[in-house]
Amino acid sequence: MAGGIACALADAAWPGARGGTLNVVTTRLRPGYLRKNGVPYGPDAVLTEYWDLIEEATGDRRILLLLIVEDRTYLQQPWIVPVHFKKELNDAKWDPTPCSTRW
């Protein structure tokens, strides 16, 4: 399936853990693209995500997301990319639109 099968664990619930990391492992993804210019991943790719919530001294809240893609079909080693998100104050910018094939 396109969305794959995901298993999630919040490590704050682990014995001895003090962090707030959400660990997600997704398998059974449909083949797709690692990059919009066509670099592929295959059907056996495993996507591991670590979601960390970070609150700055300024009050800004951010998500630090570490993505690790392992794919024996197309990758020689894991593809590792950290990305980040800033929490919006409200949902004023949330404007979902129907899927379109036009830019």
Add this chain to the structure above:
Amino acid sequence: MRRSCIAVAATLWLLAPAVAFAQVDLSGQWAAINQQDNMTRGAGPDLADYTGLPINDEARAAALSYTSGVLSMTERGCTDYTENYLLFAPHNIVIERVNDPVTGDILAWKISAGGSDRAPITIWMDGRPHPSPYEAHTFSGFTTGQWVGDRLTAHMTHMKRGILRRNGVPLSDRATLTLHFVRHGDVLTVMGVTEDPIYLEEPLVQTGSYRLNPRGNAPATNPTCFPFTELASLDKPGTVPHFLPGTNPDAETFAKTYNLPLDAAHGGAVTIYPEYRNKLRERYTPPVACTRYCCGWGGGNPLASGLKCVAGGQ
């Protein structure tokens, strides 16, 4: 499907105590992964490419006056980058734990320079206060840290004037840097939040990851730099390579190469959020053909791939 989820969960549960303990040890040789922002970290950004930077007008003006020729000046040839270079440099790092010789407590963490043209970073963990704002600013800055769960958060002040990007986007000596170190297994991720009341409209957030490398040999210190004359013409008194306002010949080169509106290429806080895409919708026309980096940096390697690199729209 459910069975595989349970298996994964059980495995992680068994490993949990070891993982939780290991996450707080940052020491070791770390190899830069560089699979993100590869162009910026490696070959370097395009001239006047300020995309993704929340810079203000003053920063933009200063950046457009910059030419890398200043690095050929004898007195600037050994100048370090400021510590925020950690966030966009391609180099491996060494992290060392400094123990108090009497108590054995962790006194500090030291992050090597490792040949990366910046000074080592010392993160003091003993609760000492930051110095007076009037204390000298150094290339190492002054940094204190504390653990927030399994994350080390460090705050740096007393930085020198430097750059935000290697194409000359400036950083003022009033800037501060907050670093978050998060370790998951053998992957260490660093998230940096740079704040600069002089040149930034809002904090600049950057991330980079490293993989633990038991065979790493990155040096803990930089080799001594010896300045020498690269261009005799730059040793004439009063000579500082620069562009006067409006004279930078490459001010629009990046924008034209990728067919971007100039204000998008020249950065600013408004340009870094997804909704800016809506503002560009009426003005943007995709280029008819890829003309640069179409086949990888330097045109790729046609012999290795067996493919002819198509560049320049040909």
